[in-house]
Amino acid sequence: MVNQQTPLDSVFHALADPTRRAVISRLLKGAAPVKRLAEPFAMGLPAFLKHLTVLETSGLIRSEKRGRVRTCHINEDRLAAAESWLSQQRAIWQGRTDRLAAFVESQIPEEKNP
Known part of the structure; x- marks a missing residue:
C-alpha cells in the first residue's frame, strides 16, 4: 500500500520542501505568473x-494558461484541509499534555504550613 497516498499525504509531501512552502506563501498574497514565482530561486526554470x-498534483495550487503566460493560483480548500488536520492533532496533544500536567501536579505532595 506504499503507492496509495491520501490527498492529505500529498499535501504534506508538497509542503515538506522549503521552495514549495515559499511558493505557497507567495501565492497566499495573490495569483502570480510562473516566471515571477521562479525569480527568487537560484534554480533553472x-x-x-x-x-x-x-504542488499541482497535491491540489494546493492550480494554474491556467492565457497566451504564453501560465498563472498559478492557490487552492485554499486544500490548504484548509491540512490546517484542519493540524488543528485536530493540536487539540488532541493539548488535552494529553493537560492531563499529564494534572497527574504530575497530583503526585507532588502539598507543603504543610508550620
Whole structure:
C-alpha cells in the first residue's frame, strides 16, 4: 500500500520542501505568473517547474494558461484541509499534555504550613 497516498499525504509531501512552502506563501498574497514565482530561486526554470508540478498534483495550487503566460493560483480548500488536520492533532496533544500536567501536579505532595 506504499503507492496509495491520501490527498492529505500529498499535501504534506508538497509542503515538506522549503521552495514549495515559499511558493505557497507567495501565492497566499495573490495569483502570480510562473516566471515571477521562479525569480527568487537560484534554480533553472525546468527544476522550478518540477516543484510546481508537485504542488499541482497535491491540489494546493492550480494554474491556467492565457497566451504564453501560465498563472498559478492557490487552492485554499486544500490548504484548509491540512490546517484542519493540524488543528485536530493540536487539540488532541493539548488535552494529553493537560492531563499529564494534572497527574504530575497530583503526585507532588502539598507543603504543610508550620
